[in-house]
Amino acid sequence: MRRVVLFAGGVGGARLAAPLARALGPEDELTIVVNVGDDFEHLGLAISPDLDTVLYHLCGLADTERGWGLRDESFGTLEELRALGGPAWFALGNRDLATHLYRTQRRSEGAPLSTITAELVRARGVDARVRLLPVSDAPVRTMVDTDAGELAFQSYLVERGARDRVRGFRYAGADEASPAPGVVESIAAATQLIVAPSNPYVSILPMLAVPGIARAVAAAPGLRSGLSPLIGARAVKGPLVAMLEALGHPATSFAALTAAGFPLDFAYLDPADAHETPHFAAAGMRVVLFPLVLRDAAADAVARALLEPALPG
């Protein structure tokens, strides 16, 4: 019986979460701890992009090409909002909107994010062996310090198209936050911990910034594996390379996998980055080379390799 904890941001986490769930044995359990640093309030709605992306992938409804939102989605509401002169920079599909309306209504009733997430997971028919936990029920908001001033994450990424030069990050609210129910317990009980190929600055660090998480990870008895979010110095998605370089780091898998300070036993690299192996070895990490294109059968192969009790390398 394996108890797997996956630390996940948005797309990278979602693309790994679904194949991991498929690879579970009958007695296995998968707990996905999800970043809430890019959650925001928009149009009055409580939006949790990473939780939604992971959930939509888990239940098979995700638009996997686009990387966000639901398949076969229509955008009539957004088009109408644009016609009214409203802020339409954050794309919200008609069916996706129901998730935000549900969450907003339940929040207004006092339900914590973890409870709402569990309700959505159940309503979407996700496998009962899989749990989805926001890292915290309290707001943690990634703020991006840029040459255009400090920006809320979604303003930086979506509204302004990640065009501003990054100088640093702040995780507002993290100091006062605490782990959501079950998070620390899951980490302590895990047979293995997996860090998804997510952006260290805006997906992993906002989780480690919640008091108690980093300590739980450091004390965890399970094996800790991380997948590089870079393949051949390119991010699969998002502005990670620009962030690394703006902060004075090379665009390498080593820089990406160590930036968050998440202690790792195993680093999964794409063969394109095999030349980086000595850096990891020097830092006490074992490298597993595996094609990291998380699509279809290749993603399932990565998931099975991760769940193998005797890891190669």
Add this chain to the structure above:
Amino acid sequence: MRRVVLFAGGVGGARLAAPLARALGPEDELTIVVNVGDDFEHLGLAISPDLDTVLYHLCGLADTERGWGLRDESFGTLEELRALGGPAWFALGNRDLATHLYRTQRRSEGAPLSTITAELVRARGVDARVRLLPVSDAPVRTMVDTDAGELAFQSYLVERGARDRVRGFRYAGADEASPAPGVVESIAAATQLIVAPSNPYVSILPMLAVPGIARAVAAAPGLRSGLSPLIGARAVKGPLVAMLEALGHPATSFAALTAAGFPLDFAYLDPADAHETPHFAAAGMRVVLFPLVLRDAAADAVARALLEPALPG
């Protein structure tokens, strides 16, 4: 040059507003003062049903059969919300949702309801001679006292299908509210005031409950006309007859037109209610008999009759 002020609730007001707007001469102006007593917060959204119904009719986008919402509307978001187990009792169409999202966003930015309404009116391309004013920028909420306890208006009407016996009404917040900018000035400058065939308890009285409105109406120099919301003891729409009877009144046009205490010079009755004429005469009102089915050409005829400087009767 006519300066017309129309006091409007939802459907009754909307069905009169559009033909009145069509009947305006080049120099005429129409100000529609709209009830906000059935506004509510739902799913995190700021919803103003009467303002929206009037606006949608004015811009020709209303679903005039149904009486609410937009024509050619789809309901994918609502269906998805229902599938998630969320509260789906208040029907929200996909395009209609954009109006609520726009209003909610602007409210969160601090814009008053009257400003937001003006923006929506402009965005929808309404004739520049027509103004739409919420009676107040402050919240006024119609609360219905029933044998099942006090209910917020939308809970009474939509969620519970108006099945509870009514004992009375309260207009929460009215005492602290003040008229929105332009309302009192429009009333004072009006050449005529028209009360739409709206429910007196839940459309007209919540407006008169805002301090300053009843006094402005009483002091207005313009002729005051009211259209009966009943035709042959039946309401065109809604639970007015049950309300009148529950409060000990007969289901008559006289009861309906006098229940709100709005002072009238002219009462417009459908010929089906011609027998009530003596009651109005005894109360000092002149009766105009006119078919009050506010559809198509008949509605335009009513509007033209209302705007005639020399009223018959």
